[in-house]
Amino acid sequence: MTRMEAKPYYGLMDAMARRNITQSELASLIHVSKATFSRKINRKDGQDFYYSEAYAISKKLGISIADFY
Incomplete structure (x- = not known):
């Protein structure tokens, strides 16, 4: 059985674009x-955000974590 790759966070990407916030800015925010x-935003190689990271990003963008999807 093949493992399905998780889909990237397209909602997060859209929110970043609408607010003109770069990956570099958010990377710095979450250290x-x-x-x-x-890798985390694209969910490559099993990488994903920790809850604390997702929470910080959601607060910075003014969205909910559910909006990442």
């Missing part, structure tokens, strides 16, 4: 590298 942030 990770831009490369790590990219």
